[in-house]
Amino acid sequence: MAMMPVSTEVGPSTPPVIAAPGPRGGARPALSRILRAVRSNRKATVGTVLLVIFILLALFPGVIAHDNPSAEIYGRSLGPSGTHLLGTTALGQDIFAQAVWGTRQVLIIAIGVGLLSTAIATVIGVAAAYLGGWADGLLNLLTDVLLVIPLFPLLIVIATYVQNAGTVVLVVVLTLTGWSYTARQLRAQALSLRNRDFLEAARVRGERSFYIIMVEIIPTMTSLLVASFLTNALYAVLFGSSLQFIGLGDPNSVSWGTMLYWAENNEALQTGQYLWTIVPGVLILLLGASFALINYAFDEIGNPALRPVRRQRVKRAR
Amino acid sequence: MRFILRRLGFFLLTLWAAVTLNFFLPRLMPGNPALAMLGKFRGPVNPSALKALEVAFGVKTHQSLISQYFSYLGNISTGKFGTSLYFYPESVGRVILDAIPWTLGLVGVTTILAFVLGTGVGIVAAWRRGGVMDSILPPTFVITSAIPYFWIGLMLILIFSEKLGWFPSSNGYDVTAIPSFTGPFIENVLWHAVLPAAALLITTIGTWVLTMRNTMVTTLAEDYIRMARAKGLPSRRIMLDYAARNAILPNLTGFAMSLGFVVGGAILVEYVFNYPGVGFMLLQAVNNEDYPLMQALFLLITVAVLVAILMADIATAVFDPRTRARG
Numbered sequence: 001m002a003m004m005p006v007s008t009e010v011g012p013s014t015p016p017v018i019a020a021p022g023p024r025g026g027a028r029p030a031l032s033r034i035l036r037a038v039r040s041n042r043k044a045t046v047g048t049v050l051l052v053i054f055i056l057l058a059l060f061p062g063v064i065a066h067d068n069p070s071a072e073i074y075g076r077s078l079g080p081s082g083t084h085l086l087g088t089t090a091l092g093q094d095i096f097a098q099a100v101w102g103t104r105q106v107l108i109i110a111i112g113v114g115l116l117s118t119a120i121a122t123v124i125g126v127a128a129a130y131l132g133g134w135a136d137g138l139l140n141l142l143t144d145v146l147l148v149i150p151l152f153p154l155l156i157v158i159a160t161y162v163q164n165a166g167t168v169v170l171v172v173v174l175t176l177t178g179w180s181y182t183a184r185q186l187r188a189q190a191l192s193l194r195n196r197d198f199l200e201a202a203r204v205r206g207e208r209s210f211y212i213i214m215v216e217i218i219p220t221m222t223s224l225l226v227a228s229f230l231t232n233a234l235y236a237v238l239f240g241s242s243l244q245f246i247g248l249g250d251p252n253s254v255s256w257g258t259m260l261y262w263a264e265n266n267e268a269l270q271t272g273q274y275l276w277t278i279v280p281g282v283l284i285l286l287l288g289a290s291f292a293l294i295n296y297a298f299d300e301i302g303n304p305a306l307r308p309v310r311r312q313r314v315k316r317a318r
Numbered sequence: 319m320r321f322i323l324r325r326l327g328f329f330l331l332t333l334w335a336a337v338t339l340n341f342f343l344p345r346l347m348p349g350n351p352a353l354a355m356l357g358k359f360r361g362p363v364n365p366s367a368l369k370a371l372e373v374a375f376g377v378k379t380h381q382s383l384i385s386q387y388f389s390y391l392g393n394i395s396t397g398k399f400g401t402s403l404y405f406y407p408e409s410v411g412r413v414i415l416d417a418i419p420w421t422l423g424l425v426g427v428t429t430i431l432a433f434v435l436g437t438g439v440g441i442v443a444a445w446r447r448g449g450v451m452d453s454i455l456p457p458t459f460v461i462t463s464a465i466p467y468f469w470i471g472l473m474l475i476l477i478f479s480e481k482l483g484w485f486p487s488s489n490g491y492d493v494t495a496i497p498s499f500t501g502p503f504i505e506n507v508l509w510h511a512v513l514p515a516a517a518l519l520i521t522t523i524g525t526w527v528l529t530m531r532n533t534m535v536t537t538l539a540e541d542y543i544r545m546a547r548a549k550g551l552p553s554r555r556i557m558l559d560y561a562a563r564n565a566i567l568p569n570l571t572g573f574a575m576s577l578g579f580v581v582g583g584a585i586l587v588e589y590v591f592n593y594p595g596v597g598f599m600l601l602q603a604v605n606n607e608d609y610p611l612m613q614a615l616f617l618l619i620t621v622a623v624l625v626a627i628l629m630a631d632i633a634t635a636v637f638d639p640r641t642r643a644r645g
Contacts, residue, residue, distance in 0.1 A: 141328075144332075148623060149335070149336055150623050154616070156600065156612075237464075242586055245586070246601055247605065269476050269480055277469075281473070285465050288463075291464070292464045293457075293460060296457075
């Protein structure tokens with residue numbers, strides 16, 4: 001947060017600076033460049049604002065929701081009112097409190113899976129491309145096999161054996177099944193770099209493989225890594241909630257998927273308690289959309305051909 | 319030829335990996351969950367079926383893991399999936415055969431529809447760059463891609479079944495109807511398929527539109543398009559024969575693959591609508607700890623995907639000479 005004013009000050013003066021920093025350009029121009037890109041792309045703005053709201057909710061749920069999300073102490077199946085903004089469940093829980101407090105687990109799963117599977121994908125994808133030979137063949141085979149085994153059925157089978165998967169188990173299972181797609185992309189990118197001059201130079205200097213991979217290759221793939229994080233986070237939100245919805249998560253956890261599980265078990269739709277089903281679904285949608293929108297915007301920023309055509313912008317300016 | 323042989327080898331290897339996962343997963347879990355399941359069923363299941371189960375889940379501890387593994391491989395390769403515990407005394411194979419037509423009908427038709435519609439919309443959106451369709455659709459589909467399948471199903475039930483009462487909210491046909499190939503029964507089945515099909519269509523169409531649009535945008539920048547324009551060809555012809563025809567390859571490959579996902583692709587939609595297909599069966603097996611049925615369904619779904627990928631590979635090799643050159 002404290003960084004914000006600094007980078008906006010730098011903002012206007014960045015264009016001439018951009019050309020100057022080499023591959024290891026300072027953090028401030030890069031940050032302000034991202035901020036500028038986020039502000040200029042409407043999809044990115046909407047996505048980022050949504051994500052920030054969810055992060056704040058996950059960090060400080062108690063500030064706006066004072067009720068205990070697990071307590072079954074209120075009147076059952078009440079409609080929305082001043083005391084219960086979104087009403088109560090058939091079990092006597094406050095829906096608003098559940099929705100707000102549920103943000104935390106979903107976000108932990110999303111961010112955890114996003115980071116971990118990006119890390120695994122990077123190590124495996126880049127190592128495969130850089131090492132080549134039989135190591136590449138083996139890692140590539142592993143990636144391909146995992147890529148074609150249908151994910152959701154596999155997740156269901158694993159979660160069934162685990163029984164009542166909590167946060168950590170969900171993160172582990174979703175990560176182990178989800179990294180292969182990004183590993184594939186990262187390998188392709190790293191392959192295209194393999195014979196570039198700056199890598200050749202590093203090799204001639206006598207740098208070790210580890211140094212070359214960490215310092216020379218990975219920083220050139222930042223945008224792919226961001227995309228990988230966002231894709232995997234979205235995947236984790238959707239599939240994690242789905243597993244919880246069909247009752248394979250921990251039924252006592254406070255999260256949107258679990259809310260939907262209890263709503264379905266108590267026939268919320270058939271008994272008129274629509275909000276019990278609508279609210280968690282809308283939240284999953286909004287969080288998922290924020291990841292998807294940021295990802296799509298990054299795509300547009302990276303690939304100018306996909307940007308909305310300029311004609312439009314000129315019209316709006318007039 | 320070498321390319322196809324290599325893909326065939328990959329097919330067999332992945333199949334083996336899936337079977338092996340099936341075998342080792344229950345054994346890797348703390349306390350072997352299958353033991354608890356078997357204890358429950360010891361009464362009603364006949365001894366020979368129980369024996370097969372014990373082999374499949376590693377209950378016979380006096381056998382070494384390796385010999386268990388090979389007798390399991392033997393059982394699978396001869397199609398012995400055992401007896402379903404939930405639908406006892408029906409065999410797993412029988413239960414699955416009953417479920418397959420429902421899934422093929424519902425998901426198969428919807429997949430084809432989504433592909434045709436989505437590709438068409440993608441072509442037009444890219445052609446009229448900056449038009450209404452092009453500026454509204456991509457962001458919309460980015461958002462629909464973030465909606466859980468099952469929740470769309472729930473919302474459709476809420477609106478069209480609970481509120482408006484237009485369509486039934488569960489089952490493949492009326493409980494009172496007797497399955498037969500008569501007009502009224504078929505009508506009844508179609509009636510029940512409308513909402514699940516709509517849920518699938520809404521969630522899957524976006525990918526086709528976005529992929530087609532994005533490839534088409536790239537294709538439209540090619541020199542041969544400019545050449546076609548310069549020649550004064552009718553724009554319809556440029557759009558379909560020049561641009562779309564070249565841009566459709568990624569979508570076609572995706573389509574071939576998605577046909578494989580038909581079998582297992584609609585698990586949650588089938589679950590929400592109690593639609594008697596493969597996915598619903600899988601979750602029934604999960605909820606009732608019917609592990610033999612669950613394992614067999616997982617294998618079936620995997621095999622379907624693998625076969626589709628193999629077909630897609632062969633088709634690409636036949637139609638795209640570049641692949642053959644690389645292989």
